[in-house]
Amino acid sequence: xxxxxxxxxxxxxxxxxxxxxxxxxxxxxxxxxxxxxxxxxxxxxxxxxxxxxxxxxxxxxxxxxxxxxxxxxxxxxxxxxxxxxxxxxxxxxxxxxxxxxxxxxxxxxxxxxxxxxxxxxxxxxxxxxxxxxxxxxxxxxxxxxxxxxxxxxxxxxxxxxxxxxxxxxxxxxxxxxxxxxxxxxxxxxxxxxxxxxxxxxxxxxxxxxxxxxxxxxxxxxxxxxxxxxxxxxxxxxxxxxxxxxxxxxxxx
Amino acid sequence: xxxxxxxxxxxxxxxxxxxxxxxxxxxxxxxxxxxxxxxxxxxxxxxxxxxxxxxxxxxxxxxxxxxxxxxxxxxxxxxxxxxxxxxxxxxxxxxxxxxxxxxxxxxxxxxxxxxxxxxxxxxxxxxxxxxxxxxxxxxxxxxxxxxxxxxxxxxxxxxxxxxxxxxxxxxxxxxxxxxxxxxxxxxxxxxxxxxxxxxxxxxxxxxxxxxxxxxxxxxxxxxxxxxxxxxxxxxxxxxxxxxxxxxxxxxxxxxxxxxxxxxxxxxxxxxxxxxxxxxxxxxxxxxxxxxxxxxxxxxxxxxxxxxxxxxxxxxxxxxxxxxxxxxxxxxxxxxxxxxxxxxxxxxxxxxxxxxxxxxx
Numbered sequence: 001x002x003x004x005x006x007x008x009x010x011x012x013x014x015x016x017x018x019x020x021x022x023x024x025x026x027x028x029x030x031x032x033x034x035x036x037x038x039x040x041x042x043x044x045x046x047x048x049x050x051x052x053x054x055x056x057x058x059x060x061x062x063x064x065x066x067x068x069x070x071x072x073x074x075x076x077x078x079x080x081x082x083x084x085x086x087x088x089x090x091x092x093x094x095x096x097x098x099x100x101x102x103x104x105x106x107x108x109x110x111x112x113x114x115x116x117x118x119x120x121x122x123x124x125x126x127x128x129x130x131x132x133x134x135x136x137x138x139x140x141x142x143x144x145x146x147x148x149x150x151x152x153x154x155x156x157x158x159x160x161x162x163x164x165x166x167x168x169x170x171x172x173x174x175x176x177x178x179x180x181x182x183x184x185x186x187x188x189x190x191x192x193x194x195x196x197x198x199x200x201x202x203x204x205x206x207x208x209x210x211x212x213x214x215x216x217x218x219x220x221x222x223x224x225x226x227x228x229x230x231x232x233x234x235x236x237x238x239x240x241x242x243x244x245x246x247x248x249x250x251x252x
Numbered sequence: 253x254x255x256x257x258x259x260x261x262x263x264x265x266x267x268x269x270x271x272x273x274x275x276x277x278x279x280x281x282x283x284x285x286x287x288x289x290x291x292x293x294x295x296x297x298x299x300x301x302x303x304x305x306x307x308x309x310x311x312x313x314x315x316x317x318x319x320x321x322x323x324x325x326x327x328x329x330x331x332x333x334x335x336x337x338x339x340x341x342x343x344x345x346x347x348x349x350x351x352x353x354x355x356x357x358x359x360x361x362x363x364x365x366x367x368x369x370x371x372x373x374x375x376x377x378x379x380x381x382x383x384x385x386x387x388x389x390x391x392x393x394x395x396x397x398x399x400x401x402x403x404x405x406x407x408x409x410x411x412x413x414x415x416x417x418x419x420x421x422x423x424x425x426x427x428x429x430x431x432x433x434x435x436x437x438x439x440x441x442x443x444x445x446x447x448x449x450x451x452x453x454x455x456x457x458x459x460x461x462x463x464x465x466x467x468x469x470x471x472x473x474x475x476x477x478x479x480x481x482x483x484x485x486x487x488x489x490x491x492x493x494x495x496x497x498x499x500x501x502x503x504x505x506x507x508x509x510x511x512x513x514x515x516x517x518x519x520x521x522x523x524x525x526x527x528x529x530x531x532x533x534x535x536x537x538x539x540x541x542x543x544x545x546x547x548x549x550x551x552x553x554x555x556x557x558x559x560x561x562x563x564x565x566x567x568x569x570x571x572x573x574x575x576x577x578x579x580x581x582x583x584x585x586x587x588x589x590x591x592x593x594x595x596x597x598x599x600x601x602x603x604x605x606x607x608x609x610x611x612x
């Protein structure tokens with residue numbers, strides 16, 4: 001069956017009979033749109049597999065028109081590592097994950113896939129809380145942030161946020177690590193550039209590549225979409241600065 | 253004639269996997285299966301096959317997921333504590349209907365010594381959701397080798413994980429193993445394998461999900477349709493794949509029941525008992541799930557008494573009792589009957605014979 005392509009949506013965005021899966025003002029759909037565009041623009045539609053964990057990110061497994069696998073919460077790093085090793089260098093293996101999926105329950109697979117310098121690419125959408133389950137404290141919640149499991153705000157007793165891009169960028173096996181956001185059209189383009197560079201590292205078999213994408217969660221932040229964008233700029237970016245943290249052509 | 257090697261059971265797993273054309277192994281060190289993971293580390297890469305050491309058994313089972321979803325034959329091996337960590341993965345592999353093999357080299361709870369303490373966990377399904385997996389229980393190095401091939405065949409036939417239940421004695425013992433390649437019926441094509449759309453015959457994307465029913469797949473539009481298909485699959489396995497071995501059962505008034513290495517202990521006890529003129533037989537379940545209930549049901553109607561012998565505190569005995577439904581006496585020889593009351597102790601045929609004479 002040929003799938004219908006609606007003008008204005010990315011070519012790889014599947015037209016499926018589901019209720020719009022994201023809350024109003026949420027940027028996760030924007031992030032998936034960027035993913036669709038990047039895969040399409042790089043001509044990787046037919047040789048990519050997408051590995052998706054559990055959370056709002058799960059929707060990517062039904063929305064993107066490439067071969068996809070939905071796996072256990074936190075485990076795309078393991079699944080993708082194995083798939084890449086079996087399928088070989090000509091297949092692009094991409095994980096699409098949230099911040100909890102990557103850095104809390106998925107810390108072990110993420111860190112060890114990076115340390116083994118697996119030729120895979122991880123895209124982590126960071127919305128500073130657990131969106132699907134109703135806004136609980138995440139490894140990337142900022143200091144002072146009110147969540148349903150830190151009702152008086154994040155304090156040192158909850159621990160400190162993990163800066164995934166800087167952390168992974170410090171590992172020897174990592175070829176590329178960057179953080180982008182969708183707070184402006186310029187940032188949207190810049191983030192897409194990071195995503196393409198990351199996939200380029202995989203294509204050239206340099207090693208593990210990682211891009212973190214800051215994203216709004218208006219429903220759980222209890223803000224309007226506009227306020228949410230402002231909150232990313234004022235509260236998140238100071239603790240999660242944008243830019244590239246590692247970019248090498250050879251793992252030394 | 254096929255080559256014969258004097259090897260450990262743990263190594264027989266490797267040669268069996270090779271004969272089955274297994275392409276990928278994922279694992280984490282744990283006693284008493286270390287010779288298995290070391291065999292794959294040594295032998296697989298030089299044959300162009302994948303060996304990858306994980307960071308935990310949670311990692312192993314999810315790497316296995318990644319290997320299996322590409323359509324190649326893939327496996328892992330572990331022991332009890334690692335098996336426990338794999339349970340979420342077992343649920344997911346069952347839901348996603350991915351064929352693969354998990355070899356469980358049992359140890360005595362959390363000692364590194366021999367026992368059969370994971371029977372209930374493998375046959376009941378230790379994870380969530382109410383799945384079942386085929387469990388094959390070899391009794392020798394040769395069977396470990398051959399059951400790897402049978403296991404992959406059954407896994408592919410039914411799209412399910414298969415557990416090969418070994419233990420420290422089978423794993424560590426050296427025996428002569430013939431490296432024979434077994435023949436099986438042709439299998440369906442793996443058109444579900446996720447390898448990139450370039451390989452898709454109809455041009456449509458493939459989607460594999462651990463949440464069949466929630467995220468609709470062409471196979472399963474909702475949870476109830478998935479449950480129905482899944483139940484039919486389990487029923488079909490129960491109908492067609494029950495395997496067991498019997499010995500001198502025709503006139504038996506007393507029936508020994510044992511799986512794995514203990515079945516060989518019972519074989520000796522049976523010979524001694526027959527020498528003494530006792531009418532003793534043996535049933536050895538080979539598939540622990542599906543359990544061979546019918547033969548127990550049949551024999552319970554003859555008035556025979558059962559003596560279950562297992563190196564744990566009594567796990568398979570539950571299935572035997574369920575099968576005979578109160579129509580026959582069911583007795584137990586357990587780990588408490590070892591020749592020495594310590595980890596190094598073992599269930600000896602003398603003890604089995606002694607217990608038989610007690611019952612009689």
